[in-house]
Amino acid sequence: MALSNLGYSLREAMHHFVRNWTTALGAIITIFLSLFIIGLFVVGSGIVNSAIGNVEQQVTINAFISDDASDDAIKSFQNKLESWENVSDVSFKTKEDARKDYTGMSNSAEATMSALDGENPLPRSFVIKMDDPSQVEGTASKIKSDPDFKKIVDKDDVASSVLYGQKEVDRLFTVTGYMRLAAIVLVALLTFIALVFINNTIRLSITARRREIAIMRLVGASNGFIRGPFITEGIIQAVIGALLAIGVLEMIRNMFIPRIQGAISWMQLMLPLHLYLLTYAALIFFGLLIGFFGSVIAMRRYLKV
Structure with missing residues (x-):
């Protein structure tokens, strides 16, 4: 026109x-x-x-740490984690933090902890958030195979020290x-x-x-x-x-x-x-x-x- x-x-x-x-x-x-x-x-x-x-952003990796690991080794690995690609945030959870989270889940959890006479069997851990949660499996595998991480976990159970709800995340x-x-x-x-x-x-x-x-x-x-x-x-x-x-x-x-x-x-x-x-x-x-x-x-x- x-x-x-x-x-x-x-x-x-x-x-x-x-x-x-x-x-x-x-x-x-x-x-x-x-x-x-x-x-x-x-x-x-x-x-x-x-x-x-x-x-999807709620998907996190929990990396559990041995009670025998030194604070310096833990801090060193945390700094290393924070420098990795696809890792957006790393927070450290103490044994007391883990206890509070567990007992806050239900009344029965509080009763269970009380029956332990003051002992706290819950481990310290890193809670890791990612930029791309869909790459959670790759990041978890990288943590498991890292030599510095192997120094601060239970030597006999490295694989189960890194959890992210594999089956649930896949679904x-x-x-x-x-x-x-x-x-x-x-x-x-x-x-x-x-x-x-x-x-x-x-x-x-x-x-x-x-x-x-x-x-x-x-x-x-x-x-x-x-x-x-x-x-x-x-x-x-x-x-x-x-x-x-x-x-x-x-x-x-x-x-x-x-x-x-x-x-x-x-x-x-x-x-x-x-x-x-x-x-x-x-x-x-x-x-x-x-x-x-x-x-x-x-x-x-x-x-x-």
């Missing part, structure tokens, strides 16, 4: 928009609902991924991997379905004006000149639909999500603002693509020579 045709296309698009407002309203509602569902699912997927990430990452894949597939499927519905709606709108297109062709109008108003109208409808979808998503973000978050504070539902802005920009961009290509594809059969 040439720039010289832009003014004409805008005037004609607005004229058609007002004259056929029921058809235009149907297209806008279809676009709004389609983009809103996509946007809602993208935001929902972001919340699920955030929750999954929070669960966790398997489940979260499937959940992320399912989210991607569902977003792609919803996008495809939305494109089909929107294209059909625009096609019906253009079909209703096929005689107008035929008359313009008979008087010698070029394909680009004919397409201009229809493409412009399709883009206007798509942008309005996208803005309505964004408005409803903003209302949900500001009014409903904070209330739900307050009711289930144990689960993180709030996403950073920039993720919402990226979603909104994507909806507008997708709306523009739908308006443009939907009109072009729908008009193709009426512009064939």
Whole structure:
């Protein structure tokens, strides 16, 4: 569409928009609902991924230390651990810390410790957090094979001195991997379905004006000149639909999500603002693509020579 045709296309698009407002309203509602569902699912997927990430971040390695290990050897290995790749934090848990954690688990745990007449059999340990929890197995293996670690653990039981809930962690990452894949597939499927519905709606709108297109062709109008108003109208409808979808998503973000978050504070539902802005920009961009290509594809059969 040439720039010289832009003014004409805008005037004609607005004229058609007002004259056929029921058809235009149907297209806008279809676009709004389609983009809103996509946007809602993208935001929902972001919340699920955030929750999954929070669960994954709880994965830690516990490296238990022999009671005979010297403080200097323990400190030296801690410094070494902190310099490793994929290790984000290393905290040292004393025997007293271990006792407090154990007795805080239940009343029976307190009774068990009391029956030991003041003895504390629980070992000291390192609690290790990682930048990438999915690499927990590799990091645990590296600890087990480290010569400095072997100096501060029970020589007869090095393997069992490093624990991270192997089976549970494997199941966790398997489940979260499937959940992320399912989210991607569902977003792609919803996008495809939305494109089909929107294209059909625009096609019906253009079909209703096929005689107008035929008359313009008979008087010698070029394909680009004919397409201009229809493409412009399709883009206007798509942008309005996208803005309505964004408005409803903003209302949900500001009014409903904070209330739900307050009711289930144990689960993180709030996403950073920039993720919402990226979603909104994507909806507008997708709306523009739908308006443009939907009109072009729908008009193709009426512009064939």
